[in-house]
Amino acid sequence: MGAARINRLVTSGQFSLDGGTWDVDNNVWIVGDDAEAVVIDAAHDADAIAAAVGDRRLTAIICTHAHNDHIDAAPALAARTGAAILLHRDDLPLWRQTHPERDPDGWLEDGQIIEAVTPLHVIHTPGHAPGAVCLHAPALGTVFTGDTLFQGGPGATGRSFSDFPTIIDSIRDRLLTLPPETEVLTGHGESTTVGAEAPQLEEWVKRGH
Incomplete structure (x- = not known):
């Protein structure tokens, strides 16, 4: 079987909401061992995701939230696997x-707790979207934050279904309480750590959105 490992795949497509459309690159996270895996956020390209999973058994497609750029390939990937x-x-x-x-x-x-190759703890973190969740993998020292927390601040809250005070509460109460060395694997862009982001909380609140 082998130890649990994390693979990152970057896919490209479009995010659409409230009548606007933007080109985006998304991180697709594959967590598994040699035999099976789960996908976190099936973005844009079911063929590329299936190729990255390879011949492993895909047991779940976990959505951190339901903005189209994070779920557009999910039904096709589910039908295939x-x-x-x-x-x-x-x-x-x-x-x-x-x-x-x-x-x-x-x-x-x-x-x-999703019993994958490594246990994934579901943390409800509304704000960017009402049903946004993060997935904490304690054994891997990692949290998958979708679009709730990025390197440098919280996810966007300027569009429908989002709320800035709510995302700040989610980050402060649910994510910054994790061990500071916890690696933050995000829905877009580069990774960070809880400890790197925690000192900036008050600055985000001052800036608002």
Whole structure:
């Protein structure tokens, strides 16, 4: 089987919301060993993601939130692999903007532990989206934050379904309480650590959004 490892795949496509469309690069995270894996955020390119998974059994497609750029390839990847799509129920209205014909297969809940190759602890972190979640992998010293926390600050809150005070509360109460050495693997861009981001919290609050 081998030890759990994390692979990063960057895919390119478009993010659309509130009538606007932007070109984006997304991080797709694959967590697994030699035999099986889960995908965190099936963005843009089901073929590229399936190739990165290889001949391993894909057990779940976990959505950190339901903005289209994080879920657009999920149904195609699920159809190809038989993996279940998992999303927090509060993001179902966003999900249905992109995939009105197919709901997720299961619901993520705060405090849930996904028994993957390494246990993934679900942390509900609303703000960027109502059903945004982060996935903490204690054994790997890692948290997958989707678009909740980036290198340099919180995710955007200027569009529908988002709220700046809520994302600040989520980051302060749910993420900055993790060990400071915890690596933060984000939905876009480069990684950071909890310890690197924690001192900036008050500055984000002052700047607002």
